[in-house]
Amino acid sequence: MSETVATFLAVFATFSISYFFLVNSFFLVLIMCAAYALTRYSRTRPITTNLVMNNSALAPSISILAPAFNEQETVVDSVSSFLSLNYPSFEVIVINDGSRDETLVRLIKAYSLEPTSHVRDDSLSSTPVRQIYRSSLHPNLLVVDKENGGKADALNVGIGVCRHDIFCAVDSDSLLEGDSLIKVALPFMEEPAKVIASGGTVRIANGAKIRYGRVEEVKLPRNLLVTMQIVEYTRAFLCGRIGWNLMNSTLVVSGAFGVFKKKAVLDVGGYASGCIGEDMELILRLHKYHLANKIPYSIVFVPDPVCWTEAPADFTSLGKQRDRWQRGLAETLMRNREMIFNPRYRFVGMFALPYFLFVELLGPVFEIFALITLLAALQYGGMDSLLLGMFFAASLLYGAILSLAALLIEEVYFSNYKRARQFLALLVICLAESIWFRQISTYWRLKGLIKFMRGDHSWGQIHRSGFAEAPKKEDQAA
Amino acid sequence: MISRYLKAPPFEYIETIVRTQLIIVLVLALLTLTLLVFRNWRNRRITALKEEYASMLLTEIMSLVSEGKAETVIKYPGRRSLSRRFALKTVMTEHLGSMSGPERDYLIQRYEELGFAAEDLKAVHSVLWWHRLRAISNLHLLGLDKYGGVFYAHTKDRNQLVASFAYIALSGLKHELNIVRPLQKLPRAVRVRKNVMHEILRNWSRVHGHQFLIEQIQQQDRPDLLTYLIQAVSRVQSPEVAELLTRKLADPSLPQDAAEQILITLRNVGDPDSATAVLACLEHPHEIIRLRAIEYFIAIGDIESLKVSNIYADKSVTVRRVLQDLEGVA
Incomplete structure (x- = not known):
């Protein structure tokens, strides 16, 4: 073998x-930033949250938007968790995106x-709406039945x-904690003129004890793949996002739980139809619009309002999800490529976007x-x-x-x-993650990247088994 | 051959790096587990102690109610019993927030006898702001005028949240310093300023009566403060307030937030005498004001006024939609 x-x-x-x-060292810095931010947050937030709860009449009214596509297993539980939120004034709008299963039928039956x-x-173009329904049991529940056009x-x-004026985008396969809406909306009350978006933490509900659409007790699932994702969500989605938030560079407000100022979203033309990573894409356009026009703004990540979601429990579904996420990321970065390494977009352009590109x-x-x-x-x-x-071993x-x-x-x-x-x-x-999960995940991500380069924009169906409800006391007695 | 390159700095330290990493992993794992076990143990202990003290406190209060004189059951846990002191203080502060009358007076007396108030008075000088905040919050629960001076001093606290809470605490007292500092002095940097202000005005309304707030509305020329004041009087459903607000609504310099708040109040009061003033709001340039005006007319059942206006042809989709929705409900 030659020296060359x-x-x-x-x-x-x-x-x-x-x-x-x-x-890894950069991620360690992010985790340290997260620890610092959480220390500060945990000292002030209970006090300010109490203050807001005492004067909840001052909280702005919010519309909860829950797009649903073939979510028959979880949609009724999710809507029930949205309707029982502890928030003074809100409406729930479920958008049935041309589901081919019983999503609409179950909603009609459950909520009259x-x-x-x-x-x-x-003003935002979309596929035709077939019918709009209102619940006779809950006047603040609307269901829009439309032709399939994607989540965006x-x-x-x-x-x-x-x-x-403010809307909260949630996934219809998610459960919100009782106080999560008031906590995630808090930044809008604190700085109404400046805050345009805020997002909460998404956690995995598989294995948890759920009753009446609420997570009663958090338990680890028996499925190793899901447990692996719990560690991953804690590290990447919780600590990572808090760390980025400290640097004012939140690039992802999860599509599963994010609150937005309607006017700001309308100003940038709404969600990009046909885009797979519509949540990140919207946030990037919001950054771009506000930074380019020198409009003061703030996009906030709030760590403790929790949205519970069902994680894919088999390799096929998880692979599809990761592949889709990677294609979404690629598409988003491609659509906003002029922002990367552009000093006009400050920290977002010079630091956060290059990180997302290279890492x-x-x-x-x-x-x-x-x-x-x-x-x-x-x-x-x-x-x-x-x-x-x-x-x-070191890695x-x-x-x-x-x-x-x-x-x-x-x-x-x-x-x-x-x-x-x-x-x-x-x-x-945690010890086992780097031995096999990381490698499989890398494979899925690489596959997603290759599919993106081939022009594949399909969403991919993920198998959901629904939230397993804890047996009710009367059932147990029987 | 490659090993030659890779054994050059910094890779020559790879063994040391792996060994150090291994130690860090073990330390982190042990630390996390220890924390978990300790927290679980502490939670169990504190819960048990709180139950014990809650029952003792109940015994004392029951004897006070039945015999007119309380039988002292609780003893000072001692300086070293941190968990006991914490549990007892937590139980007492929890009860202070929910009790009233002679039971509350007795609880305050016991709180002071057991030295907790003295502890709080010491803690208000702590260098840690969250200790100062906790102490002010505890003293605020006692609601005693004699602590007005402490609260007043802390309205100038270097921490904005502490200052705001001191202000809230002061505003709930019948203390001479209560209204000395004008509203404008409230720290601007506090993120929940709106809520702090609301809390202060609610206290003022309770202490000085709503007449005081009405006077403040008449004198106030700062838009943000005017809005807060209107919010504060909005709970008072009196003809005097409705009349004042209707008069204010006709003022062309009225800020949008204040106008919205007035319309909400008038809708809640449901006073038809304000209809003429509200009718003009259906032409207001701000969508939200037109929406609130619609809500007012729907609330008083005056659909006719809406029909004679141009509101059905409003340029805003939201206004037309809400009009349709509300009409449907009405």
Whole structure:
């Protein structure tokens, strides 16, 4: 083997290892930022939340928009959780996006829906609306039945139908905690002129004890794949987003739970129809519009209002979800590519977007490339297998440190898992995550990227089994 | 061959790095588990202690009610019994918020006898703002005029949240310093300023009567404060308030927020005498004002006034939709 090839392999191996350590170190910084932000938040928020609760009449009215496509298993529970929210004034609008299952039928039956005439704002283009229904049991529940056009299209219809200045976009397969709406809306009360969007935390409900559309007790699911996702959600979606929020660079307000000022969304033309990552795409356009026009604004991530969602429990569904997320990210970055490394868009353009490009989007490419390089170096370059083993051990342990730090944060600030045995299981999973889950996830993400380059924009159906309700006391007695 | 490159700095430290990482992983795992176990143990202990003290407190209060003189059951837990002191203080503050009459007076007396008030008075000078805030919040629960000076001093606290809470606490007292500081002095940086202001005005309404707020409305020229004041009197459903608000509504310089609040109040009062003033609001440039005016007419059952206006041809879809919805409900 020539010296040139060895040098080449060594350079690439060095690059790969350095990339890996840099990315993980940056994430460690994000977790530390999250710990700092949560310390500050946990001291003030209970007090301010109480104050707001005492004067809840001052809270702005909110329209909850829940697009539903083939959600027959979860939609009734979800709507019931939305209707029982502890919030002074809100309406719930479910948009049935041309479901082919019994979503609409079940809603009609559960909430005694009746057709109603309704004037709507059609300034945002969308597929035709078939009928609008109002519940005779809950006057603040509307169901819009429309032809299939995708989630973004359904949300645009919802914006046209809703009557309040602030709307909350939620997934109809999610459950909201009682106080989550007031907590996520708090930034709108604190800085009404400046805040244009705020998002809450999305957590996994699989395995949890659910009664009457509410999570009563958080438990770990038996499914290893779902438990793995719990660790991942805690690390990436909770700690990561809090960290970005501290730097005023929130790029993702989850489509499963986000509150927006209607006017700001209308100003940027609503959700991008046909876009897979419509939630991130909207946030990027909001950043772009406000930064380009020098309009003061704020997009906030609030850590404790929780939205519970059902995570995919099998490899096929999870693979589809991750593949779709990756395509959504690629599409969003592509649509807003002029923002990347553009000083006009400040921290978002110079830092957050390049991170999403090189770490979140191209990360799988680098990872696969690094793996190939290191294996080639081992095979042809005379690389010491012990040294390679050390690098793998270092990478595994670094991943475990990040996950454990995130779990520690979870324990200190949220204490959702009350049993030591559950927590022990999570700790073991933290160690195991880098051994197999990370690699599979990288494969799905890479697949998504390739599909995006081939022009695949399909949404992909994910299997849902519905929230398992805890047996009611009378049922138990019987 | 490659190992030669990779064993160069910084890779020569790889073994040390792995060893250190392993230690960090173990420490983090142990720390997390220890925290979990400790928290569970502490929660169980505090819950048990709170139950114990709650029952003792109930015994004391029951004897006060039945015999006119309380039998003292609770003893000072001692300086070193942190958990006991915490549990007892929590139980007492929880009860202070929910009790009234002689039971509350007795509870305040016991709170002071057990030294908790003295503890709070010491804590208001703490360097940690959340300790100062907790202490002010506890003293506020006692509602004693003698602490007015402490609250007044802390309205100038360097922490905006503490200052705001001191202001709220002061506004609930019949203390001479209560209305000395004008509303304008309330810290601007407090994010929940609106709620703080609302709380203060609610206290003022309780302490000084709503007449005081009416006077303030007549004198006030700052738009934001005017809106808060209108919100505060909106709960008082008297003809005097309705008349004042109707008069204010005709004022062309009235800010939008204040106008909206007036319309909400008039809708709640349902006074048909304000109809003439509200009719003009159907032509208001702001959509929300037109919506509130519609709600007022629907509330008083005067659909005719809406029909003679141009509101059915309003340019706003939202206005037309709400009109349709409300008509349907009416």
